[in-house]
Structures are given as C-alpha cells and as structure tokens.
Amino acid sequence: QVTLVESGGASVQAGGSLRLSCEASDYSYRFCFGGLRAIAGTEGEVVAAIDPDGKRSYADSVMGRFTISQDNARQHIYLDIDNLKPEDSATYYCAAAVGYCDVQADFHSRGRGTQVTVSS
Numbered sequence: 411q412v413t414l415v416e417s418g419g420a421s422v423q424a425g426g427s428l429r430l431s432c433e434a435s436d437y438s439y440r441f442c443f444g445g446l447r448a449i450a451g452t453e454g455e456v457v458a459a460i461d462p463d464g465k466r467s468y469a470d471s472v473m474g475r476f477t478i479s480q481d482n483a484r485q486h487i488y489l490d491i492d493n494l495k496p497e498d499s500a501t502y503y504c505a506a507a508v509g510y511c512d513v514q515a516d517f518h519s520r521g522r523g524t525q526v527t528v529s530s
Contacts, residue, residue, distance in 0.1 A: 419524030
C-alpha cells in the first residue's frame with residue numbers, strides 16, 4: 411500500500427518546461443515508481459519509471475525530454491518535462507509497481523493526477 415499525491419500541473423505554452431511532483435507516503439515496500447499520463451477515455455501511457463536504486467527507463471515517445479528523479483528518502487518523485495508539446499497534454503499520474511521496474515511494469519496504484527495542458 412502507498413499513498414501518492416501529485417502536484418505541479420499547469421497550462422503552459424509549447425516549448426516550455428514543467429516539474430511535476432509526487433509525494434509518496436505510508437509505505438515501506440521498495441516500489442518501482444512511475445509517471446503515467448492519460449487522456450480521458452484512453453488507457454494511458456507509462457512515460458517513465460525509476461527503481462529504488464535510481465535506475466531509470468523512459469517511453470520512446472518522451473526520451474530526451476522527460477527526466478524522472480527521486481529524493482534519497484523516496485518521499486518525493488519528480489518528473490521534469492522539457493520542450494513541452496501540445497501532444498503532452500494529459501492528466502499525469504504518479505504510480506507504483508512491484509517486481510521488475512521499467513515502463514512495461516504493472517503499475518497498480520496511482521494518485522489522483524495533475525493536469526497538464528500545452529497550447530501551441
């Protein structure tokens with residue numbers, strides 16, 4: 411079990427940058443944490459993942475523009491997004507998975523999300 415609370419979503423212009431934050435609490439397991447984005451009516455896409463040792467993986471669609479990181483206590487997970495594009499508009503979630511850790515992991519827990527809207 412883990413509690414995940416996202417923040418940092420905003421309406422921005424294309425080309426800008428954002429830092430999305432996730433506060434993780436009420437857990438002791440060595441979860442894989444990930445960033446997931448979804449548009450209403452779709453299943454969603456895991457865009458980044460980070461394991462307890464800091465190993466990272468990214469979806470091909472965001473490689474080079476997204477950076478996932480975490481603090482030493484793994485209480486905060488960050489998703490930095492550069493060169494935002496209109497197609498990045500979505501609700502972004504922080505999610506947790508057990509077992510192996512990459513963007514293909516089964517992320518079973520997520521927060522309520524934070525909205526990112528990118529205008530051209």
